[in-house]
Amino acid sequence: CRAAGVPLLVDAAQSLAWGRVEGDWSLLAGSAHKWGGPAGVGLLVVRKGVRFAPQGPADERESGRAAGFENIPAVVAAAASLRAVRAEAAAEDARLRELTERIRARVPGLVPDVEVVGDPVRRLPHVVTFSCLYVDGETLLHELDRAGFSVSSGSSCTSSTLTPSHVLKAMGVLSEGNVRVSLPLRTAEGDVERFLEVLPGTVASVRERLGATAVTAPAPAPASAPSLVVDALGKRCPIPVIELAKVIGDVPVGGTVTVLADDEAARLDIPAWCEMRSQQYVGEEPAERGAAFVVRRLS
Structure with a gap:
């Protein structure tokens, strides 16, 4: 991107809690609620030398990059929470990675016609995604929610719409029947085991409802x-x-x-x-x- 003169924006919402974001990016964005901070507070990092012009209203604050008064208490809380999360990131990285690896390894054996997607190594420690054939993603989410599990379908950037995810399209995987599991900090091992117990029956129930048992x-x-x-x-x-x-x-x-x-x-x-x-x-x-x-x- 730099060789072509194109600025590179990195969405670091999920990764900032786990350490520095390496690379020669131009802009970096994050949201405090992703690492346990207050909702409604985000950050934008503009590398020196990168030309930046806001698309909306602006005034003299923050070099013309923001309009209105900043929520200083929330900004301080966001910084403090990020520092606290980073302090335990190494230990939680190893623990959560083992739990997501357990899901990656066992789901294909528990549920037929399932594909685990994403790189097995170069990934965030707390996120795992798999695609189930012959399943409606929204229905599966509702059934898992009734069982006490809050998961997502598709990619986060299209989670509030019925539009097929351009992220999943780029990966070449199913847009329907996709399940994304994000483990919060300090997730208990027992919760993961119960999820693996509930999942096969839930998928089978949704498939039967859709007439996919044949x-x-x-x-x-x-x-x-x-x-x-x-x-x-x-x-x-x-x-x-x-x-x-x-x-x-x-x-x-x-x-x-x-x-x-x-x-x-x-x-x-x-x-x-x-x-x-x-x-x-x-x-x-x-x-x-x-x-x-x-x-x-x-x-």
């Missing part, structure tokens, strides 16, 4: 059905993916299934399903309504 591994099919069309227009994900999974076994190896869908999430989830199930995503074709997603059976 999804099985593709079986040999007669050569008389070289291609099929699935009409999933007007249906929200993960229904188009569930319908695809139900019929992929009805075409022979080398045959194709074309899924007609108008849910934006299908553009991400059908290729991700192909990657997880070792099938070939041929591509997207125009259709009278929505789009036509073509999948070739490989196995």
